[in-house]
Amino acid sequence: xxxxxxxxxxxxxxxxxxxxxxxxxxxxxxxxxxxxxxxxxxxxxxxxxxxxxxxxxxxxxxxxxxxxxxxxxxxxxxxxxxxxxxxxxxxxxxxxxxxxxxxxxxxxxxxxxxxxxxxxxxxxxxxxxxxxxxxxxxxxxxxxxxxxxxxxxxxxxxxxxxxxxxxxxxxxxxxxxxxxxxxxxxxxxxxxxxxxxxxxxxxxxxxxxxxxxxxxxxxxxxxxxxxxxxxxxxxxxxxxxxxxxxxxxxxxxxxxxxxxxxxxxxxxxxxxxxxxxxxxxxxxxxxxxxxxxxxxxxxxxxxxxxxxxxxxxxxxxxxxxxxxxxxxxxxxxxxxxxxxxxxxxxxxxxxxxxxxxxxxxxxxxxxxxxxxxxxxxxxxxxxxxxxxxxxxxxxxxxxxxxxxxxxxxxxxxxxxxxxxxxxxxxxxxxxxxxxxxxxxxxxxxxxxxxxxxxxxxxxxxxxxxxxxxxx
Numbered sequence: 001x002x003x004x005x006x007x008x009x010x011x012x013x014x015x016x017x018x019x020x021x022x023x024x025x026x027x028x029x030x031x032x033x034x035x036x037x038x039x040x041x042x043x044x045x046x047x048x049x050x051x052x053x054x055x056x057x058x059x060x061x062x063x064x065x066x067x068x069x070x071x072x073x074x075x076x077x078x079x080x081x082x083x084x085x086x087x088x089x090x091x092x093x094x095x096x097x098x099x100x101x102x103x104x105x106x107x108x109x110x111x112x113x114x115x116x117x118x119x120x121x122x123x124x125x126x127x128x129x130x131x132x133x134x135x136x137x138x139x140x141x142x143x144x145x146x147x148x149x150x151x152x153x154x155x156x157x158x159x160x161x162x163x164x165x166x167x168x169x170x171x172x173x174x175x176x177x178x179x180x181x182x183x184x185x186x187x188x189x190x191x192x193x194x195x196x197x198x199x200x201x202x203x204x205x206x207x208x209x210x211x212x213x214x215x216x217x218x219x220x221x222x223x224x225x226x227x228x229x230x231x232x233x234x235x236x237x238x239x240x241x242x243x244x245x246x247x248x249x250x251x252x253x254x255x256x257x258x259x260x261x262x263x264x265x266x267x268x269x270x271x272x273x274x275x276x277x278x279x280x281x282x283x284x285x286x287x288x289x290x291x292x293x294x295x296x297x298x299x300x301x302x303x304x305x306x307x308x309x310x311x312x313x314x315x316x317x318x319x320x321x322x323x324x325x326x327x328x329x330x331x332x333x334x335x336x337x338x339x340x341x342x343x344x345x346x347x348x349x350x351x352x353x354x355x356x357x358x359x360x361x362x363x364x365x366x367x368x369x370x371x372x373x374x375x376x377x378x379x380x381x382x383x384x385x386x387x388x389x390x391x392x393x394x395x396x397x398x399x400x401x402x403x404x405x406x407x408x409x410x411x412x413x414x415x416x417x418x419x420x421x422x423x424x425x426x427x428x429x430x431x432x433x434x435x436x437x438x439x440x441x442x443x444x445x446x447x448x449x450x451x452x453x454x455x456x457x458x459x460x461x462x463x464x465x466x467x468x469x470x471x
Contacts (some may be wrong), residue, residue: 006172008179012195016042016161017464019182019196020236020457021168024052024427026449027202028151029108029456032116032202035160037461042161042194044168044184046230051148053204053228053398053427054449058145058267058324060123060136061444061450063105068113068137076133078102088291090435091258093246097139097433100407101451109137110452113327116154118147125318126272128442129291131323136351136443141323142267171199171238180419184225191461196361197421200409202453204427205399207392208253213303216249216401219297220437224264226258226395235428239403242422245414247430251400253440258310259333260393266309266333268442273318274381275311276361277392280304282344282353287373289308293433293440296394308347309390312383328390337387358383364393383466400431409456425452425458 018034020027023045036042036470043050062124064081064465077173082102086093112118123136139146149451163184172185181195206212214221237245247356256277257266271277271288277284277295281303284297289433289468299307311319319325328334337343340358344351364377370379401426402465403411411429 002107002170003238004170004172004183007175008174010172010195011172012181012193014192015195016040017197018200018460019044019194020201020202021182022052022201022428023047023050023162024166024202024204024426025151025446026453027110028198029453030200030425030460031155031160031451032158033454033457034461035158035460038076039461039464042140042163042345044166044169044182045162045164048165050152050162050164051145051228051332053231054144054446055148057142057144057397057446058138058265058322059446060138060142061109061446062131062135063109063137064102064133064135066106066109066276067082068120072122072124074122076135078105080132081135081226082103082247084130085432085441085444089432089439092434092439093432094430096407097405099401100455101432101447104455105447106453108451113247118150118154118326119421125220126269127270128268130441142321143323147413162289163379165417168234172234175244179422185235188365189282198331198463199422200456200460201235201238201403201422201424201428202426204228206229206395207398207404208230209233212236213396217252217396217399219443220252220254223254223296223300224258224393224395226255226263227398231398231427235403235424239350239411240421243413244419245412246283246406247401247404248433248435249386250403250435251431251433251439252293252437253397253400253433253445254296255292255397256292256299256394257392258298258395259328259390260306260327264328264329264331264333264335266328266390266392267322267325269322270309270315273315274383275309275315276383277307278310278349278354278357278413280349282349283357284373287375289375291440292442294438296396299394304391305393309385309387309392310343313386316388333390335389338390339385340387341387343387343458346368356374368431372452374392399432400427400440400444402429402431403426405429408459409452410459421463423456425449425456
C-alpha cells in the first residue's frame, strides 16, 4: 500500500472534505458522527455490501452508566469499566484512551439509540470474563449482522455518501505529512483520485494478512482466521510508510469456542454459565473463565487443535437467545447426549477419564471449591444430564495493535506529535488490550470501533470546519 508524495496544490478528480476508509461499524459510526457535526463525508468501502468483521461478531458493545443499565437496576460507572479494562490488560493500555472510551461509552450507545434508532438492550444473566457489571449492549438478535444492518439504515437516512467496491490503494501525502487525498481502485480496474481535508482510517487491522500475522502473532500463525478477509493491514502499512507510531502489534482477539467444521461462533456465555471444555483425553485443560481470547491458543495446543465444549440443557436453553448458537443447532453442530457414558461413546472419549472429570466437577460444586486451574464451581451452575457437546477450535478474530492515537483519534508519530489531518479508530488504531492475547476484555474491539469511531468522526468534522473557515 504505497504512500504517494503530493504537492500542497495537488489536483484530484473529485473532492470530499472528510473521507473515511472502511465501512464496518467503526466507519459507519464515524460517518454518522461527522455528518451530524456538519461535515460533508464519504465512506470508502472495498466490498459491494459493507459488513467487515463486525458482521462476524456477536455485536456486543460494552458501555458503562447507560440508561439501559439503569432501567435494569445495574449500577455501573465509567470508572468501573476503565478499571476492568486495565485489570485485564495488566495496565498496559493507554490510560487516557481507556478513560475516554469508558466515559463516552454510555453516551454513544444512547446517541445511537435515540438519534439513529439502534434498538439496544443489555445482555443479562451472566458476566462476561473480566467484567464486574452486566454492561454488554446488543441488538435483539445478538448478532453483528443485525448491528451492521441498523447502522447502514441509519447512514442511508443521512446525506453521507457510501461508495462501495471502492478499494483505497494510495494515500497522497505532502511534505508536511498532511494527507491530500487517496487513489481508489474499482473492480473493473479503473482508478480515480479523491481529495480531502481530513482522513479517518477505519479499515481494521491485519488479521487477514498472513505475513503480518506470522511477524507479530507467531503463536497464531496457523490458527483459523475468522475475520473479514479485507483486513489486510492497510492502515498499518500506510502508517509505517508515513512514520507513525505503531503500538501493541502482538495484541489480538482470539476465540476458543468456534464450532468446527461449521465455523459458527459458540457464545462464551455457555462457559460463563457453567460449561467446560474437554480434550481428546477426556480431561479439562484450563480455566474456562479466564477469557475467550487467550483460550484460542490453549485450544490449539490440544491434540488435533480441537476440543469439545460440554454443557447441559439449562445452558443450551439460555444460549438460544444468540442467533449464532441457533444456527449451530440448525446445522447439527450441537450434539445431545442422555448420559456421560453415551457422550463418551458418541465423542470417542475415554469413558473412565470423562467420568472422573465430571465427578471432580460435581465434588467441587458441592463444596464451592476451586480446581487446579483456578476456576470456582458452585451448585447453581452444576452440569446435569442430558448433556450437549460441540466440537470447537481456536481462531484468530481480529488484531488489537495498530496506529497510536490520542484521545481524539488523531494518529501520532513516535515523538507523540499528531499528524495534521489523519485519524484512526477501531482495529486500525492501537486498542486497549495491552500487548498480547490475554489482555482482551470481552467487547474491547467494538468498544474501540464504535466509541472511538464516533470520537474520530466528530474530531475530523471539527478539523474540516476549521479548514473551511481559514479558506
